[in-house]
Amino acid sequence: MIELESVRKRYPAPQGSGWFDAVHPTSLRIAQGEIFGLIGQSGAGKSTLLRLINLLERPDAGQVRIDGQDLMQLDARSLRQMRQKIGMVFQQFNLMANRTVAGNVAFPLEIAGWSAERIRARVDECLEIVGLTERARHYPAQLSGGQKQRVGIARALAPHPSVILADEPTSALDPQTTQSVLDCLKDINQRFGVTIVIVTHEMQVVRALCQRAAVLSAGRIVDVVEVQGSDITTHHAQTRALLEEA
Numbered sequence: 001m002i003e004l005e006s007v008r009k010r011y012p013a014p015q016g017s018g019w020f021d022a023v024h025p026t027s028l029r030i031a032q033g034e035i036f037g038l039i040g041q042s043g044a045g046k047s048t049l050l051r052l053i054n055l056l057e058r059p060d061a062g063q064v065r066i067d068g069q070d071l072m073q074l075d076a077r078s079l080r081q082m083r084q085k086i087g088m089v090f091q092q093f094n095l096m097a098n099r100t101v102a103g104n105v106a107f108p109l110e111i112a113g114w115s116a117e118r119i120r121a122r123v124d125e126c127l128e129i130v131g132l133t134e135r136a137r138h139y140p141a142q143l144s145g146g147q148k149q150r151v152g153i154a155r156a157l158a159p160h161p162s163v164i165l166a167d168e169p170t171s172a173l174d175p176q177t178t179q180s181v182l183d184c185l186k187d188i189n190q191r192f193g194v195t196i197v198i199v200t201h202e203m204q205v206v207r208a209l210c211q212r213a214a215v216l217s218a219g220r221i222v223d224v225v226e227v228q229g230s231d232i233t234t235h236h237a238q239t240r241a242l243l244e245e246a
Ligand SMILES: Nc1ncnc2c1ncn2[C@@H]1O[C@H](COP(=O)(O)OP(=O)(O)OP(=O)(O)O)[C@@H](O)[C@H]1O
Pocket: 011, 012, 022, 040, 041, 042, 043, 044, 045, 046, 047, 048, 049, 201
């Protein structure tokens, strides 16, 4: 379970004087095993809110709790251990060009001090889950965008996380490849019960993948919608506008 309690993040104002709230004090609960979307226009604060969940951005106020543990109270070592439970997937994949596919997936396990034997077995397992067993010895430059993102997902999954945070994971991909990456995330959620929080600006992605989604505007959650089948019902004007755009 992810609990955000009045989290706030301020940055220096672009004009140079004072500060502005990229995320106004915001509370949100995401259940274990849920697929939850953060949707909104560019600059709404989606990525910032996502990065507050694993303290990649430290809140200026409020609390972040994962499975009841207050992340702000953890020392550096305990926070590193806690981050093993929170995988991350990025829009631009963030793969290491000089490592093979297998080497990229192995990386977080090496950092965590796993034995070579356990790493080999887990890398094989994760590459099979994302359908890239045949590509283990290839380098990122030899892969398509969708394959690169599936490597990113395998890497996030490798340390057995309970949560995966995905920041616009399909924005760099064409529609067909997008579907295969969304299917891959859905499969991981269903098979292993991993909670997924996904940032997107596309209502299609929310419809295809999420059970609920928060609509962000100017640093605030203005609506939380439920997705039933692929139907979204809302009475909120901003959400309706996003639905009409889609
Ligand atoms: N490190 C930073 N320093 C200063 N301002 C920042 C920083 N990170 C984000 N911002 C600002 O905070 C606001 C929210 O940014 P954020 O990236 O969270 O929005 P977003 O909804 O994810 O947008 P996008 O879809 O364009 O990525 C924006 O105005 C952005 O310029």
